[in-house]
Amino acid sequence: MFVLVGVFGAALGAARCARHQARNAADFGALAGAGQVLDGADAACARAADLVSANGGRMTGCRVDGLDLIVTARVRVAPLPGLTRDATATSRAGPARS
Secondary structure (H helix, E strand, O other), rough: OOOHHHHHHHHHHHHHHHHHHHHHHHHHHHHHOOOOOOOOHHHHHHHHHHHHHHHHOHHHHHEEEEEEEEEEEEEEEEEEOOOOEEEEEEEEOOOOOO
């Protein structure tokens, strides 16, 4: 019984860590890419993809909305042997609004 609870707890912890990693990757990607928005969507998304991958994620979406950049990142996690899931997060970055 204790082993089952321990395995479940470890799986839950791994999933939570993957969610945080996906959030960090999306945040850093959006922040880095937002500085390139004036150079075009391709330049901004390329910069965002570099930062997302450097933070252990895979960019699954990137689009420009005005001067904002919206980035979606995915991190794959295997909380239990034979069970693979994806943690996904989306972040937006751009100039400050009044």
